[in-house]
Amino acid sequence: MRPAKAALALLVVAAVAGLAGCGEREQVVVYKQGKYQGKPDAKPWSNDPSAAVYTPQKWTQGDQTSWENALKARNLTQNEYTRAE
Amino acid sequence: MARMKFLCDAERCIECNGCVTACKQENEVPWGVNRRRVVTINDGVIGAEKSISVACMHCSDAPCMAVCPVDCFYRTDEGVVLHDKDLCIGCGYCFYACPFGAPQFPQAGAFGLRGKMDKCTFCAGGPEKDLSREEFTKYGSNRLAQGKLPACAEMCSTKALLGGDGDVIADIYRQRVTKRGKGSEVWGWGTAYGRPDNPQARPVPGTKS
Numbered sequence: 001m002r003p004a005k006a007a008l009a010l011l012v013v014a015a016v017a018g019l020a021g022c023g024e025r026e027q028v029v030v031y032k033q034g035k036y037q038g039k040p041d042a043k044p045w046s047n048d049p050s051a052a053v054y055t056p057q058k059w060t061q062g063d064q065t066s067w068e069n070a071l072k073a074r075n076l077t078q079n080e081y082t083r084a085e
Numbered sequence: 086m087a088r089m090k091f092l093c094d095a096e097r098c099i100e101c102n103g104c105v106t107a108c109k110q111e112n113e114v115p116w117g118v119n120r121r122r123v124v125t126i127n128d129g130v131i132g133a134e135k136s137i138s139v140a141c142m143h144c145s146d147a148p149c150m151a152v153c154p155v156d157c158f159y160r161t162d163e164g165v166v167l168h169d170k171d172l173c174i175g176c177g178y179c180f181y182a183c184p185f186g187a188p189q190f191p192q193a194g195a196f197g198l199r200g201k202m203d204k205c206t207f208c209a210g211g212p213e214k215d216l217s218r219e220e221f222t223k224y225g226s227n228r229l230a231q232g233k234l235p236a237c238a239e240m241c242s243t244k245a246l247l248g249g250d251g252d253v254i255a256d257i258y259r260q261r262v263t264k265r266g267k268g269s270e271v272w273g274w275g276t277a278y279g280r281p282d283n284p285q286a287r288p289v290p291g292t293k294s
Binding site: 041042043044046047049051052053057058059067068070071072074075076078079080081 | 159161162163167209210211212213214215216227229230231232233234238239244247249250253254257260261264
C-alpha cells in the first residue's frame with residue numbers, strides 16, 4: 001500500500017512539474033515607457049495640438065483615444081484607393 | 086493602438102529617394118548619416134528590378150536594445166524604439182546587431198572617431214521635452230507629438246512607403262494587393278492603363294488600325 005501511495009505522490013509531483021512547461025514566459029525585453037532614467041519623454045497626446053507646425057491638429061490634449069483617431073485619419077489618407085472611389 | 090510600423094511596397098517604389106531627402110530635411114540629419122536609404126536589387130533588369138526603402142524597423146524585440154552595454158534604448162507606448170544620446174557611448178554594438186544597418190555614427194573627430202549613434206526615430210523625437218530645441222537638436226523632429234506621421238511616409242510620391250499604425254497600414258496594403266494583384270500580375274498594359282471592358286474585342290478586318 002505504501003509503495004502505491006508513494007508512486008501516486010510521485011505521479012502528482014511529476015504532473016505538476018509538467019504543467020510548468022505550459023506557462024508562458026515574457027519573450028520581449030523590459031518595456032520601458034514614458035519616462036526613462038529621469039529624462040522627460042512625454043506621451044505624444046499630452047502635447048497641445050495647436051503646437052503643431054503649419055497645421056493645427058485635431059485632438060483633445062491628454063486624450064489618447066482622440067490622438068489615435070486623429071493619427072488614424074491621417075494614416076488613411078495614404079490609401080488612394082479610397083480617395084479615388 | 087497597435088505598434089507603429091513601416092511597410093515598403095516593392096512594386097511601387099521607384100527609387101526616387103524622396104523618403105531619404107524628406108528625412109534629411111525634416112530632421113536636419115548631418116553629413117555622413119543616413120537614417121533612411123533606398124536599396125535596389127537586380128538594377129536594370131526589366132521586371133526584376135525592385136527597390137525598397139529601409140530604415141529602423143522599430144522591432145518588437147529589438148536586437149540593438151539587447152546588446153547595448155549602457156542600456157540607452159527604450160520603447161515607447163506606440164512601439165517606437167528610441168535611444169538616449171546622453172547615455173550612448175558610440176561603441177557600435179547596435180550597428181553589428183541590427184539586421185537593417187539602421188544605427189548610424191557621425192564622424193565626431195579626427196581618425197574616424199565615432200560619435201553618438203543616430204537612427205530613425207519614427208519622427209518621434211527622443212527623451213527630451215517634446216517639441217523643444219534640445220529634442221530637435223539631438224533627435225530631430227517630433228511629428229507624432231504634432232499628430233503627424235513620419236515625413237518619409239507622408240512625402241512618398243507613389244505611396245510605396247507606408248508608415249503608421251501597423252493594423253491600418255496592413256489594411257491599406259491588403260486592399261492594394263487584392264485590387265492590383267501581386268508579383269508578375271502587377272506588370273503590363275492592363276495595370277498601367279486599365280484592363281479592357283471586353284477582352285475579346287478585336288479590330289474589325291479591313292479597317293485601318
